[in-house]
Amino acid sequence: MKTEEAINKLTEKFSSDTLGVDLSQERRGIVSIRPSAILAVSEYLYRSEGYRFIIASAMHTRRGFEIYYHFSFDTEGMILSLHVILDSEKPHIESLSNMFSASNWIEREMHELFGINFINHPNQEKLISEGNWADDVFPYRKDFK
Amino acid sequence: MGRKTLIPIGPYHPLQEEPELFKLYCDGEIVTDIKWETGYNHRGIEKLSESKTYDQVFFLVERICGICSTSHPFAFANAVEEIAGIEITDRAKYIRSVIGELERIHSHLLWVGLAGHFLGYNTVFMWAWKYREPVLDLFEMITGNRNSYAMFKVGGVRRDIENQKIPAIRKEMSVMRKKLDLLTGAVMDDPVIHARTKGVGVLTQQDIIDYAAVGPTARASGVDIDVRRDDPYAAYPLVNWKVITAQAGDVFAKAEVRLLEMYESASIIEQCIDALEKMEEGNVALKINDIPEGIGTGRAEAPRGEVFHFVVSDGSNSPARHKIRAPSYTNIATFKKSCIGQTISDATISLAAVDPCYCCTERMAAAYDASTGEKILNANELINLSLKRTSEIRKSDAGHE
Numbered sequence: 066m067k068t069e070e071a072i073n074k075l076t077e078k079f080s081s082d083t084l085g086v087d088l089s090q091e092r093r094g095i096v097s098i099r100p101s102a103i104l105a106v107s108e109y110l111y112r113s114e115g116y117r118f119i120i121a122s123a124m125h126t127r128r129g130f131e132i133y134y135h136f137s138f139d140t141e142g143m144i145l146s147l148h149v150i151l152d153s154e155k156p157h158i159e160s161l162s163n164m165f166s167a168s169n170w171i172e173r174e175m176h177e178l179f180g181i182n183f184i185n186h187p188n189q190e191k192l193i194s195e196g197n198w199a200d201d202v203f204p205y206r207k208d209f210k
Numbered sequence: 211m212g213r214k215t216l217i218p219i220g221p222y223h224p225l226q227e228e229p230e231l232f233k234l235y236c237d238g239e240i241v242t243d244i245k246w247e248t249g250y251n252h253r254g255i256e257k258l259s260e261s262k263t264y265d266q267v268f269f270l271v272e273r274i275c276g277i278c279s280t281s282h283p284f285a286f287a288n289a290v291e292e293i294a295g296i297e298i299t300d301r302a303k304y305i306r307s308v309i310g311e312l313e314r315i316h317s318h319l320l321w322v323g324l325a326g327h328f329l330g331y332n333t334v335f336m337w338a339w340k341y342r343e344p345v346l347d348l349f350e351m352i353t354g355n356r357n358s359y360a361m362f363k364v365g366g367v368r369r370d371i372e373n374q375k376i377p378a379i380r381k382e383m384s385v386m387r388k389k390l391d392l393l394t395g396a397v398m399d400d401p402v403i404h405a406r407t408k409g410v411g412v413l414t415q416q417d418i419i420d421y422a423a424v425g426p427t428a429r430a431s432g433v434d435i436d437v438r439r440d441d442p443y444a445a446y447p448l449v450n451w452k453v454i455t456a457q458a459g460d461v462f463a464k465a466e467v468r469l470l471e472m473y474e475s476a477s478i479i480e481q482c483i484d485a486l487e488k489m490e491e492g493n494v495a496l497k498i499n500d501i502p503e504g505i506g507t508g509r510a511e512a513p514r515g516e517v518f519h520f521v522v523s524d525g526s527n528s529p530a531r532h533k534i535r536a537p538s539y540t541n542i543a544t545f546k547k548s549c550i551g552q553t554i555s556d557a558t559i560s561l562a563a564v565d566p567c568y569c570c571t572e573r574m575a576a577a578y579d580a581s582t583g584e585k586i587l588n589a590n591e592l593i594n595l596s597l598k599r600t601s602e603i604r605k606s607d608a609g610h611e
Contacts, residue, residue, distance in 0.1 A: 093507060166421050167543075
C-alpha cells in the first residue's frame with residue numbers, strides 16, 4: 066500500500082507531466098513522464114522525498130530511445146522507475162548530474178553507447194572507450210552491425 | 211606555487227589486479243585532483259546477455275566478478291522471478307542465503323588482507339587470507355567449485371546442500387568466530403593501523419548521498435541502507451540479524467563495518483543450516499517453462515554493496531534488455547571526495563577502502579606421479595626445499611662479502 070501512496074503523491078503533484086503508471090509488481094512502480102519534466106520530478110524525489118538514485122537504463126526500441134531512471138526509497142524497500150521516451154532522430158534530455166554526482170558516469174556511458182545527448186552535463190566526455198573507439202558510432206543501438 | 215606532478219596508478223599496477231587507470235595530480239605530496247579511466251576490460255556483457263537464453267545468462271553474469279561471483283546471479287534471479295511472479299521454495303531460499311553469506315565472509319576477509327597489504331602490514335594480509343581458505347573449501351564441498359559456483363537458476367538452485375554436509379559447515383562457523391575474534395582484536399587495537407586509517411579518506415554522509423554510494427562504504431558513513439533488510443529477498447526476512455553501521459566515514463570505520471558484518475554473516479549461516487536440517491532434502495528448484503513479457507528489477511546485497519539488475523523481457527527466451535549496475539560503479543566515483551587533500555601514501559588506502567572489485571582465484575597446485583598416484587612433493591618437502599634454497603643463497607652471499 067505504501068508504494069501506491071508514494072506513487073499517487075507523485076502523480077498528483079505532476080499530473081500534467083505523467084503519461085502512465087505501472088504498479089503490477091509489489092514494491093515497484095514505473096511512472097512514464099514527459100522528458101521535459103525529468104529535472105523537476107527528479108529534484109522532487111531526491112530533495113523533498115529522500116529517494117536515492119540507483120542507475121539509469123537506456124534502451125533502443127521501435128518507440129525511440131527509452132530511459133528508465135531507477136530511484137530507491139530505502140525505508141520502504143521500493144524501486145521507482147521514471148520512464149521517458151526520447152526522440153529517435155536526435156535523442157536529448159536534461160542532465161541530472163548538476164543535482165547529484167551519482168548520475169555523472171551513467172550519463173556519460175549512455176552518451177557513448179547510445180548517442181543520447183545530455184544537456185548541461187558538467188563534463189560529457191567518454192567514460193569507457195576513451196581513445197580507442199570511433200566518434201559517432203554507437204554500439205548499443207539496434208542498427209549497429 | 212609548487213609544480214604539479216601527475217602520478218599514474220595503473221592501467222597495470224600491483225594495487226589493482228584489474229586494469230584501470232587512476233591519474234593522481236599532486237602538488238608535492240598532496241593529491242589535488244584525481245581522474246579515472248576505465249574500459250580496458252569492457253566485455254560488453256549487457257549486449258552479450260541479449261543473445262543468451264535465461265539459463266545461459268546465469269553463467270555469463272557469474273563471470274562479471276571473480277570474488278562476489280554469486281551476487282550477480284542472485285540479483286538476476288530476483289529480477290527474472292519478479293517478471294514471472296515465481297516464489298521459490300523455502301529450502302532454496304535458505305540455500306541461496308547460505309551461499310550469499312559464505313561469499314560475504316570470504317570477500318571481507320580478502321579485503322581485510324589486502325587493506326593490510328596496502329598499509330605495508332603483511333601479517334594481517336597473511337592471516338586473513340589463511341582464514342579465508344577454509345571458506346573456499348566449504349564452497350568446494352557444497353558446490354564443487356571454489357569460485358563461480360553455478361548454484362543459481364530461475365526458480366531455485368541447481369544443487370541441494372545435503373544434510374550430511376551441514377555438520378562440517380557448522381563446525382567451520384564456530385571455528386570462524388574464534389578466528390574473527392583474533393583478527394578483529396588484532397586490527398581494532400593496533401596503534402599502527404589506527405595511525406594509518408583513522409581520519410583518512412573520510413566520506414561524509416552528504417558525500418554518500420550525493421554519489422549514491424552503497425554497501426559498507428555507505429554504512430561506514432552512517433547511511434543505514436542494506437537491501438537484505440530494506441527490500442527483503444531469499445531467506446533474510448526469516449532469520450535474525452542486524453545491519454552494522456559506523457559514523458566516522460574513514461578507512462577505519464569501513465574496516466570495522468566489514469569485520470563486524472562477518473559475525474552477522476556467520477550467525478545468518480548458522481540459522482539457515484539449522485532450518486535446512488529440519489527440512490526434507492530435495493525440492494530446491496521449480497520447473498519454469500516460460501518467462502512472460504514484462505519488466506523486472508532485482509537487487510542483492512553483494513559484499514561491496516547493492517547489485518542492481520534491470521531485465522526487460524519480450525516473452526522470448528532471452529532478455530530484450532539487461533542493465534547491470536555493480537556496486538563499485540557508484541563507490542569508485544567517491545574517490546573524488548576521499549582522496550583529494552590526502553598525501554599519496556594515504557590515497558592508495560583510500561582507493562582500496564571501497565574494495566574496488568578484484569579478481570583472484572588462485573589455488574595451490576600439487577603434483578602427483580601419474581603411474582603410482584603418489585604426491586611428488588608434499589607441503590613439508592616444499593618447505594624444506596625453500597629452507598635449503600635460502601641457506602644456499604645466504605652462503606653464496608657470505609662468500610661475496
